[in-house]
Amino acid sequence: MEYQFSDRVKALKPSAIREILKNSSAPGIIPLSAGNPAPDAFPYEDIRSISQELLENTPIEALQYSVTEGYIPLRQHLMEYMGRKHRVGTDSDDILITSGAQQVMDLLTKTLLNEGDAVLCEAPSFIGSLNTFRSYRAKLVGIPMEPDGLSIEGLERALETEKNIKYLYTIPNFQNPSGITMSYEKRKRVYELCRDHNVLILEDNPYGDLRFKGEDIPSIKSLDEAGIVMYAGSFSKVVSPGMRVGYAIGPKPVIQKMVVCKQGEDVHSNIWAQIVCHRFMTETDYEAHLDRLRGIYRRKSSVLIKALEEHFAPLITWSPFEGGLFAWCTLPENIDMLDFVRRAAERKVCVVPGTAFLTDESESCQSFRINFSTPTDEQLSEGVKILGETAREMAR
Amino acid sequence: MEYQFSDRVKALKPSAIREILKNSSAPGIIPLSAGNPAPDAFPYEDIRSISQELLENTPIEALQYSVTEGYIPLRQHLMEYMGRKHRVGTDSDDILITSGAQQVMDLLTKTLLNEGDAVLCEAPSFIGSLNTFRSYRAKLVGIPMEPDGLSIEGLERALETEKNIKYLYTIPNFQNPSGITMSYEKRKRVYELCRDHNVLILEDNPYGDLRFKGEDIPSIKSLDEAGIVMYAGSFSKVVSPGMRVGYAIGPKPVIQKMVVCKQGEDVHSNIWAQIVCHRFMTETDYEAHLDRLRGIYRRKSSVLIKALEEHFAPLITWSPFEGGLFAWCTLPENIDMLDFVRRAAERKVCVVPGTAFLTDESESCQSFRINFSTPTDEQLSEGVKILGETAREMAR
Incomplete structure (x- = not known):
């Protein structure tokens, strides 16, 4: 049968995040693309x-x-x-x-x-x-x-x-x-x-x-x-x-x-x-729980910041953030962002291309998103290191 | 602020069943209007x-x-x-x-x-x-x-x-x-x-x-x-x-x-x-569970049928059914169905008017729906008795 879809659905595409997330749970992948709470954050x-x-x-x-x-x-x-x-x-x-x-x-x-x-x-x-x-x-x-x-x-x-x-x-x-x-x-x-x-x-x-x-x-x-x-x-x-x-x-x-x-x-x-x-x-003591979560993410974000300073600076920049689960990083103009994300994925590091978050995905964008709640500390450091190496190779 | 709703929502009304259900959990109400599984059906x-x-x-x-x-x-x-x-x-x-x-x-x-x-x-x-x-x-x-x-x-x-x-x-x-x-x-x-x-x-x-x-x-x-x-x-x-x-x-x-x-x-x-x-x-033994459920509803439906035979026949008729949770009952022409449902509710017996189930709710309908899974056996017998009395009074 030839299926006739509604006008609203004809134009829809699956969420890029969800699509990336599917592969990001494959063995060996470093998942910097997700938005999952840290496993130790669950009460x-x-x-x-x-x-x-x-x-x-x-x-x-x-x-x-x-x-x-x-x-x-x-x-x-x-x-x-x-x-x-x-x-x-x-x-x-x-x-x-x-x-x-x-x-x-x-x-x-x-x-x-x-x-x-x-x-x-x-x-x-x-x-x-x-x-x-x-x-x-x-x-x-x-x-x-x-x-x-x-x-x-x-x-x-x-x-x-x-x-x-x-x-x-x-x-x-x-x-x-x-x-x-x-x-x-x-x-x-x-x-x-x-x-x-x-x-x-x-x-x-x-x-x-x-x-x-x-x-x-x-x-x-x-x-x-x-x-x-x-x-x-x-x-x-x-x-x-x-x-x-x-x-x-x-x-x-x-x-x-x-x-x-x-x-x-x-x-x-x-x-x-x-x-x-x-x-x-x-x-339960809900406020104490929230304090504990803030502690977890404060610590994880500092692991990320340390890795960014070591492996990204000064080539890739990042926006300051005081909470949440994400860091927004920006490549220099001479690196093609989508190509960078693709090469990183080949090296088993998943991040989300910034274009996914635009109202018009065809606009140009030099940024990508890193999540620091899902990966382990080791994955975070290793992932950022690989991303930095990839960018430096492309910048040559 | 004057809220401007979408065209699709302007015409929508809350589900009549849900509205009736809200009151049907009030104390003293006999709930023949719901569609809840029997409490003893939960594994x-x-x-x-x-x-x-x-x-x-x-x-x-x-x-x-x-x-x-x-x-x-x-x-x-x-x-x-x-x-x-x-x-x-x-x-x-x-x-x-x-x-x-x-x-x-x-x-x-x-x-x-x-x-x-x-x-x-x-x-x-x-x-x-x-x-x-x-x-x-x-x-x-x-x-x-x-x-x-x-x-x-x-x-x-x-x-x-x-x-x-x-x-x-x-x-x-x-x-x-x-x-x-x-x-x-x-x-x-x-x-x-x-x-x-x-x-x-x-x-x-x-x-x-x-x-x-x-x-x-x-x-x-x-x-x-x-x-x-x-x-x-x-x-x-x-x-x-x-x-x-x-x-x-x-x-x-x-x-x-x-x-x-x-x-x-x-x-x-x-x-x-x-x-x-x-x-x-x-x-678990899923098939045995399903057998047990069928036993529960076979028994409850027989409680209902007995009450219908005693209190409805011959004034109110009902359609035969071999499963499910509902009986569809029909009033004689000389009784106004919506008026009947309203009077039954005043006597604390809730049933759903048949018009609620029509594609055009303004069409006439002599039927109403009884659920036999939610009420206790006593509520079922008592509710049907009150419904029968209400109909007989109105038929006079």
Whole structure:
């Protein structure tokens, strides 16, 4: 049979990251391309004892159908916790538990976007989200990144010239892939500009708890008096990505529509995982756990920095970063970036080419992304060494 | 802020079943409206020991990111098992693990359907799937049901007259809500007609293993030489719905596109649940478990039938059923069905009005759906008694 696909799907390609990830688990590969939490970051002993207690005492609750909005104690606790600790969420907001934060991107887009409507994105930005927006045939408009966050001039220009802008997508903390953190001044300005143009903000914050240097900066959502910010949170980087538990906190009318869309997508998220997340947050010392994670990534990032200084400098540069899981590295003009990534892969070192993160993948880009949470210390040092050697050979 | 929703979402309403379900867990309510497995159907002791062993020995595997296609051992086992036991799946087919079978409906629709394209559905049909199709702005075309499955005449007429038909959606076994099972002769005819008109078939089979009377009938997928059938399977009714594990077996090119769509929706399904399902299928006596489930529902259905004979006959009729979780009951013409459902709810008995399952909810319908898996035996008898009394009062 000749299969006729929908227009939206005809143009879609598999995520470059996912495709690379598939091979990156092959034996002998040094995986600097992934975004997996470090194996020692998983609180698996607590998860095991919570899970055991749960399946012992209230198994039906953990295995039966549940409501689309999410496990009520988890929703209540997150609203209280995020309000108290981060000033995220108001009386006009509601919360929806999702199957990972990726589903927040999907549900908000489904709720707001007609084909051809515009989404403003940081350029570069997280490929997984960009592909979700593409799957709804969004027009992606890239706003260039600067060392303190997206270009305000670029944002102003886009807000003035683009039609039917549905939202701005931003990752203000330790952005994936650039590692950049948006300054507080820019957060305020971005909020005001979007509010004045009646444009929603989708604030994606998977790495906020993973700051290992410097001071926390209040989220854009904490400024939200007008009800224009949808905040996406996730347990993937702080508890477990395999559980697929994320959440959206945003204006009630928008959350209500997202709930209806979620009913049609997966009815509700895995309830065992939701209960485990709730008990882990409330029955263990959650803040101590986050401190421990920051310690792990502070240490791993220093292993990376040491290797970069030894093997990259001065040929390959990298952007400073104060948290998250990634370093954004840039080759000199005389080295072809895609060719470099290909040669590195032949030498069994996987990194993600920067073009994968652009709204237009055909644009030129001299950067690539290194992840430092997945590899072992030895892999990290060895991988960076091979990357440095490869670049030096190509620069000759 | 004035929120501007997408066209697709403006018209959507929350699922009537989900809305009713929310109240049906209130204290004192007799829940004949749900579709939950019976509490004693959960193999929670096996799940507990598998989960414990898993989180003890390979915790990282159960908590880390995984691949979009699904846990490879589960995919391999399901292909082997479904091929051997049900002749489902060929060399031209592939398998995708989904977040419940609901996600199969979503991903196939996203993959195939442009706005305004037609989906042929049994009338009545499962509201959850209909709402998913609606969320992509499908034109739903209802094919009337007969005691041995959908009307072949109705299907022929639709295939001749409707434009841009993307697929036929059918639940051939113990259909939700009608309880009807499609005869083998009709399955063959439906397959041939769709094949000859280049129309795919989405065969949804959540209840196939729950036959407690009569003989199994081969699935439509088992006839599929042309690669036109997408088969949707689910662990919700045989292991646990809260885990949200389902699967699609269908033509490789279509599965590939569905994988890309799933990447953008939730990256992958909860991996703990996928591993638990795999080990449960392979490390316990799965066939004995299915036998036990059939015993549970055979017994519960006989409690229902006894109550129907005592309290419904001859005023309210019901369709015969040989498996599944539902009975489809029909009121005489002189009783207003929606008024009846409302009065029953006032007396704390929840059933689902038949109109909820129509492609056009404004059509008239004298039927309502009773679920016999969720309530206790006492609730079942008491609920049917109250429903019978309500109908008799209204018939006066």
